[in-house]
Structures are given as structure tokens and as C-alpha cells.
Amino acid sequence: MSILVVGSVAIDSIKTPFGNRPEALGGSATYFSTAASFFSKVNIVATVGEDFPKKYINLFKSRGIGVKGLHVAKGKTFRWKGWYDYDLNTAHTVSTHLNVFQNFRPEVPREWKNSKFVFLANIDPELQYNVLKQVHRPKLVACDSMNYWLEHKKKEFERLLDKVDIILLNDSEARQFTGEPNLMRAARIIISFGPRAVIIKKGEHGVIYFSKKTHFIAPAYLLETVYDPTGAGDTFAGGMVGYLSKVGKVDEHTIRKSIIYGSILASFAVEDFSIDRMLEISKSDIEARYKHFSAITKF
Amino acid sequence: MSILVVGSVAIDSIKTPFGNRPEALGGSATYFSTAASFFSKVNIVATVGEDFPKKYINLFKSRGIGVKGLHVAKGKTFRWKGWYDYDLNTAHTVSTHLNVFQNFRPEVPREWKNSKFVFLANIDPELQYNVLKQVHRPKLVACDSMNYWLEHKKKEFERLLDKVDIILLNDSEARQFTGEPNLMRAARIIISFGPRAVIIKKGEHGVIYFSKKTHFIAPAYLLETVYDPTGAGDTFAGGMVGYLSKVGKVDEHTIRKSIIYGSILASFAVEDFSIDRMLEISKSDIEARYKHFSAITKF
Numbered sequence: 299m300s301i302l303v304v305g306s307v308a309i310d311s312i313k314t315p316f317g318n319r320p321e322a323l324g325g326s327a328t329y330f331s332t333a334a335s336f337f338s339k340v341n342i343v344a345t346v347g348e349d350f351p352k353k354y355i356n357l358f359k360s361r362g363i364g365v366k367g368l369h370v371a372k373g374k375t376f377r378w379k380g381w382y383d384y385d386l387n388t389a390h391t392v393s394t395h396l397n398v399f400q401n402f403r404p405e406v407p408r409e410w411k412n413s414k415f416v417f418l419a420n421i422d423p424e425l426q427y428n429v430l431k432q433v434h435r436p437k438l439v440a441c442d443s444m445n446y447w448l449e450h451k452k453k454e455f456e457r458l459l460d461k462v463d464i465i466l467l468n469d470s471e472a473r474q475f476t477g478e479p480n481l482m483r484a485a486r487i488i489i490s491f492g493p494r495a496v497i498i499k500k501g502e503h504g505v506i507y508f509s510k511k512t513h514f515i516a517p518a519y520l521l522e523t524v525y526d527p528t529g530a531g532d533t534f535a536g537g538m539v540g541y542l543s544k545v546g547k548v549d550e551h552t553i554r555k556s557i558i559y560g561s562i563l564a565s566f567a568v569e570d571f572s573i574d575r576m577l578e579i580s581k582s583d584i585e586a587r588y589k590h591f592s593a594i595t596k597f
Numbered sequence: 598m599s600i601l602v603v604g605s606v607a608i609d610s611i612k613t614p615f616g617n618r619p620e621a622l623g624g625s626a627t628y629f630s631t632a633a634s635f636f637s638k639v640n641i642v643a644t645v646g647e648d649f650p651k652k653y654i655n656l657f658k659s660r661g662i663g664v665k666g667l668h669v670a671k672g673k674t675f676r677w678k679g680w681y682d683y684d685l686n687t688a689h690t691v692s693t694h695l696n697v698f699q700n701f702r703p704e705v706p707r708e709w710k711n712s713k714f715v716f717l718a719n720i721d722p723e724l725q726y727n728v729l730k731q732v733h734r735p736k737l738v739a740c741d742s743m744n745y746w747l748e749h750k751k752k753e754f755e756r757l758l759d760k761v762d763i764i765l766l767n768d769s770e771a772r773q774f775t776g777e778p779n780l781m782r783a784a785r786i787i788i789s790f791g792p793r794a795v796i797i798k799k800g801e802h803g804v805i806y807f808s809k810k811t812h813f814i815a816p817a818y819l820l821e822t823v824y825d826p827t828g829a830g831d832t833f834a835g836g837m838v839g840y841l842s843k844v845g846k847v848d849e850h851t852i853r854k855s856i857i858y859g860s861i862l863a864s865f866a867v868e869d870f871s872i873d874r875m876l877e878i879s880k881s882d883i884e885a886r887y888k889h890f891s892a893i894t895k896f
Contacts, residue, residue, distance in 0.1 A: 384778050479683050482821045503802040504816060515816040515894055517803060522781045554896040595814055595894070597853040 299437070299543045300339040300364075303330045304404045304429045305419025305532070306376055307344040307354075307368065312571060313381035316525050322572035323354050324378065326419035326442070329529035332573045333536025333563040334417075335361040336581055337544040340536075341410050343367035343429070347375040347398045357577075366407045371398040386527050387501055406432040415543040417535055418462070420444045423454040430461050438548050440464040440539055442531065448475045460492030463548070466535055468499045481506060485513070497557070499531055507557055514554050519565035519591055526571045530564045533576070537563030562587045598736070598842045599638040599663075602629045603703045603728050604718025604831070605675055606643040606653075606667065611870060612680040615824050621871035622653050623677065625718035625741070628828035631872045632835025632862040633716075634660040635880055636843040639835075640709050642666035642728070646674040646697045665706050670697040685826050686800055705731040714842040716834055717761070719743045722753040729760050737847050739763040739838055741830065747774045759791030762847070765834055767798045780805060784812070796856070798830055806856055813853050818864035818890055825870045829863045832875070836862030861886045
């Protein structure tokens with residue numbers, strides 16, 4: 299089943315202790331759709347400027363990613379410039395130029411309105427809500443957000459929560475939104491707003507999935523080399539939703555497997571800048587790492 | 598098979614956001630032996646002062662913990678006073694009075710020199726080394742340490758590493774000792790000093806076990822209530838070595854299971870002050886939580 303992702307397509311300039319990459323392809327929809335494309339057909343709704351390199355659009359197309367909803371607007375593409383220290387946990391922003399992204403009003407092309415799997419990447423919760431009004435009865439809606447919206451659009455975010463199936467937040471966002479330091483209690487508060495499940499992302503420490511009845515703890519795949527953590531969360535979501543869409547089921551068993559696939563895709567993504575590492579790997583690399591992940595967590 | 602533990606028996610005064618507990622039973626050997634006593638006979642070598650309450654010695658005895666090596670010295674018992682903030686990750690020390698512990702020179706009673714399982718809790722690595730000279734060909738030696746020794750007795754610690762089978766360190770200690778931020782590389786450096794394996798403890802994020810050939814990642818059991826994290830690491834070691842000693846094997850499969858038992862014991866320990874929670878539970882509580890742990894990590 300095909301996936302609809304609404305988010306950003308951007309140009310990032312990134313510096314880490316291991317190198318420097320100016321003007322690289324970035325954005326939540328980019329990471330998500332690249333990861334998801336290993337499993338399913340995925341369609342992007344986003345906006346870029348007239349300066350957006352044609353080669354990247356061709357790259358999307360070559361991976362079967364639908365670009366009909368990738369609107370080219372008058373002006374420049376969203377640009378983010380930032381750097382990471384040795385711990386690689388905190389992104390330090392040098393500059394953010396929203397450019398055409400500032401006026402982004404997502405419009406879902408008619409032929410995508412029946413998408414069964416929808417991922418709302420981190421944008422204004424009002425826009426996310428508006429996207430949901432455009433799609434017809436999807437099987438699964440997953441949604442991401444960030445500290446800025448939780449602080450400045452709390453009400454809008456809460457209204458959205460009631461309309462999504464799985465909300466993804468990182469641990470500090472979950473604590474911030476609920477005011478509860480304990481993740482188990484924080485998850486319960488979040489679920490009380492309506493979503494079926496919450497996934498709390500802990501970076502290098504893995505993720506915890508909470509549903510109303512149970513939870514599932516997954517460590518992260520351990521790496522010897524992390525080059526650039528940008529996009530890890532969106533890549534995780536792409537691997538996860540991609541796998542769910544491929545299987546076409548959203549039961550607990552499938553969700554658990556999808557979370558591991560999400561972690562595996564993220565583990566590849568951070569091994570190089572931008573989506574470069576994902577462009578190098580094949581499905582069999584993913585399967586091999588999935589097997590290894592099983593082996594190193596079994597007891 | 599019986600276990601020998603060499604470490605501290607202390608009186609702790611602890612404050613957390615959830616309460617205040619003055620003059621509680623503490624110390625590495627206390628936490629370790631209480632946890633291990635669910636699985637095996639365990640014998641303590643430690644020192645206390647004349648003020649050490651007799652009721653605690655009776656408590657040890659009632660759990661089958663050997664106290665022949667618990668030396669009562671002239672003076673006062675080791676006392677630690679500290680507090681934790683809401684994050685519960687960092688212990689803030691108010692005062693440390695080593696008292697009789699300052700002159701602790703561990704002497705292993707003759708009938709314990711054939712102990713098959715030995716745990717060297719966090720004391721001066723010279724003393725830990727000296728204990729190993731007193732025991733005859735143990736099947737497994739596990740060892741803990743702390744940042745102070747890694748800094749001030751690095752050479753002695755390195756010499757010790759070559760004589761132990763499993764070294765337990767927390768993540769910041771492993772990074773400090775090796776100067777390597779990546780845990781996989783740090784573990785490889787530590788193993789190059791001689792131990793068969795290293796366990797890196799990440800607190801609420803679980804542990805990673807590294808042997809020469811492979812590794813095993815175990816998340817921590819998720820809790821809704823953490824009252825007092827004091828002694829969690831020693832409790833983990835007690836559950837782990839206790840289970841290994843009960844099974845009498847130290848193969849990879851058994852070690853993995855022992856790590857989960859260690860995590861389970863630690864998860865109980867932090868649910869109350871001192872060893873109080875461990876005194877409430879039975880073997881069937883441990884088994885039930887082990888089963889639940891399996892259920893929430895399987896995929």
C-alpha cells in the first residue's frame with residue numbers, strides 16, 4: 299500500500315567532528331521517503347524553491363518516490379545550517395532560512411487522497427490537521443512534532459493528537475509536553491489525548507513504544523561510526539511506516555518488527571552525511587542487519 | 598556454587614525527591630549479596646565499625662549470607678550522605694566518612710579461598726588485586742570500579758584488568774578510561790587489557806555486554822516509580838553473578854540470561870530506599886518480572 303508523507307525537503311549545510319557537508323539534500327520528507335522507499339511506494343507533499351537541484355527530483359523519481367505533490371514555489375528552498383559536537387546528540391543551529399517553506403500550505407493531489415498510510419512530519423500542527431482533512435480514511439496516521447510546536451501551539455497539537463494513530467516524540471519532548479519526567483507516566487498522559495500509541499525516541503538509547511495496554515522496548519543498533527545524526531528520527535519513521543505499509547497490517551506483532559526496521563534504517567542513515575549511506579545499501583543489507591540485531595538482543 | 602564478594606558495608610543517609618532516609622543499610626557488598634542471595638550462597642568480606650547495628654548482621658545471616666569475613670573494627674562504620682534530584686541519574690555527595698573502611702585490608706577466610714565465583718566491588722584496585730592473590734583458581738572473577746580509581750590508580754587498574762573475567766563500568770567511566778566516546782571502540786580498548794568481557798552500564802538505558810567476538814544489548818526494565826537509585830549497579834552485579842553461580846556455567850547463553858536477571862534485581866532495588874524492596878520480594882516475583890521483560894522486548 300502506498301504512503302503519503304507531508305514534510306520538508308531542504309538543503310542542509312552540516313559540520314560534525316568527522317567532516318563538513320555544505321548544500322546537502324535534507325528535510326524530513328527526504329529522509330522519510332528514502333527510508334520508506336525500500337519497502338513501499340511513497341508520495342511526497344512538500345515545497346521547494348526554484349533553486350532546488352533537478353538532480354534531486356530525479357533521484358526521488360529513480361526510487362519510485364512520487365513527486366507530484368512536490369511543489370516548486372517562487373523563491374529559495376528551505377535551508378538549515380548547523381553543527382554537532384563529539385557527543386552528536388545536540389544539533390547546534392547556525393542559521394535557519396525557511397524561504398518558500400514559510401508559505402507551505404500542503405495540498406494533497408487528488409489521486410493520493412486515498413493513501414492508506416500517512417506520515418505527518420514535523421510541521422505546524424495546524425497544517426498537519428489540515429492534511430488529515432484532505433485524506434479519506436487512512437489505515438494508519440503517524441505523526442512527528444518538535445519542542446517549538448509543543449510550546450507555541452500546544453492546543454493545536456492536542457487537537458491533532460486525537461486524530462492520529464501513532465505519535466512520535468523524543469524523550470525530552472514527551473517530558474516537556476506532559477511535565478512528567480517518568481516516561482511511562484508521560485506516555486500514559488499523551489495517550490489520554492487520543493492516539494492509539496506513542497513512540498518515545500531516545501536517540502542512541504533506542505525507542506519505547508507504548509500502546510494503551512502494553513509497551514515494547516527496543517535498544518538502538520550499536521554503531522562504531524556515527525558521522526551525522528541529522529534525519530535519524532525521520533529515517534526511523536520511514537523504515538517503520540514503510541514496513542507497515544508493505545505488510546499492510548498494523549497489529550502489535552507487525553508494529554514491533556516495523557520499529558526494528560525503523561531502527562535499522564536509522565542506523566544506516568547516520569553512517570554518512572545526508573541520505574548518502576541509504577543510497578548505497580540494498581534490501582539485503584537491511585535484512586542482514588535486521589538478523590544481526592536479532593542475534594545481539596536475544597536471550 | 599558459592600560466591601565471594603569483597604566490598605563495602607556502609608550506613609547511608611539519602612534524600613531523593615520522594616523522601617528522606619537517614620542511617621540506612623548500604624554499601625556495595627550489601628546490595629550485591631542481597632541480590633545474589635536469591636540464587637546462591639554468598640559470603641561477604643568487608644569491614645564495619647563497632648557501631649554497626651547487630652540487626653543488620655542478623656539480617657545477612659537470615660538470608661544465608663556468610664559473615665565470617667565481615668570484620669568488626671575499632672571505630673565507626675563507613676558513612677555516606679547524599680541526595681538525588683528529579684532526574685535521579687547523578688548522586689550528589691554531602692559527606693563521605695570512610696571511618697574503619699580507610700584501613701580495610703581484605704582477608705579472605707581460609708574456607709572461602711576456593712570460592713568459584715568472585716565479585717570485587719568498587720575498592721582500591723590494589724586491594725582488589727590482593728584479594729585475587731588469596732583465592733585459588735576461581736571459575737569467574739567479576740569486578741567493578743569507579744572514576745576516582747581510573748584517574749588516580751590507572752596503572753594498578755590496568756594490571757588488575759588482566760586478571761579479571763568480566764569488568765563492569767558505567768558508560769562515563771568507560772569513556773574516561775579509554776578517552777574514546779564511542780562505546781564499541783571503548784569496549785575494544787578495555788578488552789585489550791586482558792578481561793574476557795566488559796559490561797557497560799547505562800543506568801535507565803540498560804547495559805551492553807561486550808566479549809572479544811560479540812556483544813549483547815539489554816535495555817533496562819521500565820519502571821513507573823524510581824525511589825532511590827543507590828546501589829543499582831551492585832544489585833545488578835549481584836543478580837548477574839548470583840544467577841551464573843546458580844547455573845554453574847559462564848557460556849554466552851547463560852551470561853545473557855544472567856544480565857537480564859541482574860537488570861530485574863536492580864529494577865526492584867530502586868523501587869525503595871536501601872535494600873528494603875529486595876527484602877519484600879520472593880523468587881516468584883523475580884521470575885514474573887523476568888517473563889514480563891521477555892514479553893516487552895520480543896519482536
